[in-house]
Every structure is written in C-alpha cells, then in structure tokens.
Amino acid sequence: MIDYSALLYDPIYAELGVPATLTAGAGAVDITVIDDTRPKASTSGTVEVRSVGPGAFARIPELAGKGIARDDYMDAVLAFNGRSWVVRSYELRGSPNGEDLGEVRFLLKEAALG
Amino acid sequence: MADVREAILARLLEVVAAIPNMRSAYRNNVDITEDQLPAVIVLDGDEESDGANDVSMKQPNRPYNVQMTPGILVQVQDANAVIGSVIATFRSELIKRVLTDTELNEQIVKTGRFGNGAIRYLGCQTDVGWSRTGYAALTAQFLFKYALKPEDL
Numbered sequence: 001m002i003d004y005s006a007l008l009y010d011p012i013y014a015e016l017g018v019p020a021t022l023t024a025g026a027g028a029v030d031i032t033v034i035d036d037t038r039p040k041a042s043t044s045g046t047v048e049v050r051s052v053g054p055g056a057f058a059r060i061p062e063l064a065g066k067g068i069a070r071d072d073y074m075d076a077v078l079a080f081n082g083r084s085w086v087v088r089s090y091e092l093r094g095s096p097n098g099e100d101l102g103e104v105r106f107l108l109k110e111a112a113l114g
Numbered sequence: 115m116a117d118v119r120e121a122i123l124a125r126l127l128e129v130v131a132a133i134p135n136m137r138s139a140y141r142n143n144v145d146i147t148e149d150q151l152p153a154v155i156v157l158d159g160d161e162e163s164d165g166a167n168d169v170s171m172k173q174p175n176r177p178y179n180v181q182m183t184p185g186i187l188v189q190v191q192d193a194n195a196v197i198g199s200v201i202a203t204f205r206s207e208l209i210k211r212v213l214t215d216t217e218l219n220e221q222i223v224k225t226g227r228f229g230n231g232a233i234r235y236l237g238c239q240t241d242v243g244w245s246r247t248g249y250a251a252l253t254a255q256f257l258f259k260y261a262l263k264p265e266d267l
Binding site: 046053088110113 | 146148157192193243246247
C-alpha cells in the first residue's frame, strides 16, 4: 500500500509548511502548518464586504504524535506567520490511508477579538 | 426645482452617517472592505406611484402620491459573542434617528398640498457569518410617502 504520509504529505509540508505553535489543553506544541488563509466575501443583497477567511492545514499524525487529540482542537490557539488565531471549527481531510492519517483544516478566528 | 426623492435620499445619508461608532457611510456603494466597517449604506431602492390607479382625464403632470422604499444596510465585524448586541444597537439608533429626524419628517416628506407625507419603518433582515472574526449585516426598510409634483422637478 502506498504510504501517503511519507510520499505526499511530508514533501508538501516540507516545502509549503511553516512553523506554528498550537496551544491546547495542557501546553504548547510546535507543529508545521500550511497557511490556508483565503479571500472571503460576505454578501447581503447586492452589497459585498471583502475580508479573509483564515485557515490552516495540519497533519493529524503529527498532532496525535504530540499529544493533541481531536477533542483538543476547538478553542486551541494557533500562532503562525506572525499572527495568533483561535480554532473556531475544523474539518477533517481524510487520506487514502484513512482519516487518522490525513489532514485537518483549522477554521480560525482572530485571537484578539474572539 | 425640488426633487423630493433626491432630497430624502441625501438627508437619509446624513442621518445614518451620524450614528455613533459608525466608521463609514455611503450611498449605493456595493463594494466594501473590512477596514471600512462598521459601515452603513443607503440604497436608493424602489418607488411606486398611484398613477396606475388613476387613468382619468387628469393632466399627466398632476401631483402624484409616491411611496418610496429605500434600503439601509448596516454591516459590522466584531467578536462573534457580541455581534448580536452590536448590530441591535445600530438598529435602535437607525430606527430612532430616521423616524425622529426633524428635517426628514417636517421639511422634506410633508411637502404635499396638505402636508400628508409619512415615514414608516417596515422591518429588517439580518445576516451573520464568519470572516476573520464574526460578521453581521442588517438591512432595514423604510417607507417614505411624498407628493411628487412634476411641475416642481
């Protein structure tokens, strides 16, 4: 069976990943994330407001290996690329080897405002 | 020369621009960035006259009763936990200021022969969502009844 973690995720995170600190539960751990902050437009009728939808990908095996369980994701503080965010939600991105070996996309909000 | 519709919309913008803590105010600007929030936008909206109900021998340039319904959109970005109360405060200020503004009520709208113009609050709709933090929008509708005198245009 193809090892997608070794052949796909590891090279991608080595190239695109940035260092991050995830603070959840007992303490802070250093992980690697891929910044997935995207433009986001909110529309009311004909009026658009443009902002960003902050997000980041992380590898579930790395999180699990550093003691971060799924129950710890919500409200964790994630700092990377000079900004600090709070995890307001997340979505799992399963891999062909199963969801436990895939990624999680953290949906973030500004830590300063909440 | 007096276009009452234009006078109403121009004054409406002045009234909503004075709402406390509002960062920016526009008329018909449909392209807003987060740095401009909280923002209030006056949308010209529609109007209907009583012309279709009175196809008589009257001159076409006789006065009409017109009901215009501009929209006012308030948009805010703030912490999700407080976004509801923030938008509610703006709603209160908006309704109070439009319905009690002396210039709108006494000098612009009530310009008919018998001073029978009127302003009514019709209602509002809200949207909520997420951007870099909480986002909310409130669209309020008001009805302005005024006398359209083609001779005065």
